[in-house]
Amino acid sequence: MNPLESLRIAVRALRANKLRSALTVLGIVVGVAAVICMVSVGAGAQAEVSEKIRTLGANLLLVMPGARNSGGARLESGTQPTLTEEDAAAVRRELVNAQVAAPLLSRSMPLVAANKNWMTLVAGIYPDYLVAREWQVVNGRSFTGDETASGAKVAIVGSVIIEELFDGRAGIGETFRIGNVPFSVIGVLDKKGLGAAGRSQDDIVFIPLSTAKSRVLGAVRGTTREALDFISIKVSDATAMSEVEREIEALLRQRHHIRGDAPSDFRIENPADVLVARGAAVRILGILLIAVAAVSLVVGGISIMNITLVSVTERTREIGLRMAVGARRHDIRWQFLIEALILALLGGLVGAMFGVAAAVAIALKAGWPIMISPWAVILACGFAGFIGISFGLYPAHRAAGLDPIVALRFE
Amino acid sequence: MSPLVRTIGVSKNYPSGGTIIRAVSNVSLLIEHGEFVAIRGRSGSGKSTLMNLLGLLERPESGEYALKGRQVAKLAENTRAAIRSRDIGFIFQQPALLPRATALENVELPLVYAGVPRSQRHRRAKDSLDRVGLADRSHHWPSQLSGGEQQRVVIARAMVNDPALILADEPTGSLDSSTSDEILSLFEGLHRDGRTIIVVTHASDVAHRARRQITLHDGRIIEDAATSGKGSVLNAITSDFPR
Secondary structure (H helix, E strand, O other): OOOHHHHHHHHHHHOOHHHHHHHHOOOHHHHHHHHHHHHHHHHHHHHHHHHHHHHHHEEEEEEEEEEEOOOOOOOOOOOOOOOOOOHHHHHHHHHOHHHHEEEEEEEEEEEEEOOOOEEEEEEEOOOHHHOOOOOOEEOOOOOOOHHHOOOOOHHEEEOHHHHHHOOOOOOOOOOEEEEOOEEEEEEEEOOOOOOOOOOOOOOEEEEEEEHHEEHHHHHHOOOOOOOOEEEEEEOHHHHHHHHHHHHHHHHHHHHHHHHOOOOOOOEEEEEHHHHHHHHHHHHHHHHHHHHHHHHHHHHHHHHHHHHHHHHHHHHHHHHHHHHHOOOOOHHHHHHHHHHHHHHHHHHHHHHHHHHHHHHHHHHHOOOOOOOOOOHHHHHHHHHHHHHHHHHHHHHHHHHOOOOOOHHHOOO | OOOOOOEEEEEEEEEEOEEEEEEEEEEEEOOOOOEEEEOOOOOOHHHHHHHHHHOOOOOOOOOEEEOOEEEOOOOOOOHHHHHHHHHHHEEOOOOOOOOOOOHHHHHHHHHHHHHHHHEEEEEHHHHHHHHHHHHHHOOHHHOOOOOHHHHHHHHHHHHHHHOOEEEOOOOOOOOOHHHHHHHHHHHHHHHOOOOOEEEEEEOOOHHOOOOOEEEEOOOOOEEEEOOOHHHHHHHHHHHHOOO
């Protein structure tokens, strides 16, 4: 008998018990839905992490001001301004693997242009900073050495600023004020999208660090004019990251006169590590849910086995009759195997639809990034099919092993 | 040409609660092409077992069985199934039809397992249903048919593959007398067409329609004679058996 005939027989038998068939595949539906939903959310989180690492710039280390020991009381990290431009300069000068060491000083400030205003992050930088972040100026230009040194009132702005202050016009040559200080726009940055904190990275204004210290931020900060938010260090080679980290530690401790085992007054972070750790957390959650899904799939398989066994018993006479008119044992075996397989595949398909729907719902409601991979759907359905075959084997084997005479007399 | 059925000393026993029941004991039988034979006997006389042996549903424990000259007792299960679908048509006491298949599909069943292509299956099944007078019922479900009609579908199925041998086990057992008569007339028609029919029955009126009657008792043949008109010598023997 050809497989198509077996298929027709199986479909007919399943359609005769629609409700029972539907209930049987519930476990598979739940399992496959969970797998697909989880894989979509996990892959989305993974993709987001990779994207953020990419927008961060490769091989980046951040040196932040740390807690300073003040008479035995450790003060909160970042409360004491400890990093200076000279530190940054020293890092670049002393360490061969530090391609860039860019200081940054920032603060949220109100911007005013004509009749518009906008609150945004104003950051004083060296042009190097944009190199470290692998951030292109797509329109206009970056700061010149003169502008950096002389405290020129020029700004490079993110795309959000162009939208909010200048209604999306090119923006080059436009003027605006930060607080009371007038600036002119000399460059517009490429779009970066959302950052690790979920805030748009394009909502930013860069001005030369010297300008920031002397005219804009230093004055209102009420702290040492030399104090920096952090120094971004671009390491020339990914394999040198930890080595450079050790070298920075040693250099800055020496520069800050920290002796012996006293704690450093700064800390060094690898932002990519933080993001990778967050991705790993999502993955662990995913593994947990996959475990739940696996249990559900096994339970689904058992229920398919159960129902197929019931079906074999119910149709004992039918099996006997089929054997009497010439069905070979493997015809009977296939008939029930295909029935179990169809049940499982149906469950897989319905589960896939539910899983995709759930993932989309999560994306819409919770705002999590998702990524639905057709391979995950195919794999999950394939696994459901595998479960159908494995759990259908025993009932099918039992059906095929019936004695036609006994089966025919079965009431 | 070799005889259609030839058994030599065929036996089949069943264990039953510590004792062994000799269902068929040392039966030797010769049936030619085109014969219409009744196998008679009380319940428990082994006649159903003999039919199952002849129909390749069971294997004899000892003895030889040649069907169309081919030794079939020791063939592999799949080969026996293939022979069943090609050479043997079964008619059971309860009209055994698949409840979720139409009359036509039920008749097609042996052809499905014999690997006959679909279009050809339809045509042959229709012809067969036509032969038993049910052409207009081909798309009815078994539940929509009367008992007699169901049994006629079974007969149509039994002859759809043009088998060498039609085996009927109490074919009228669940039918009333007028319906039984219709069925038996059908058998006589099949016999006139040259088919070989073996009917297993305990009812003498059924057995009398056959041309030859074999009587079993405790698994042995005790009588094998041609039916020679009504009220012949056989009446003496059949009086032993209640209707």
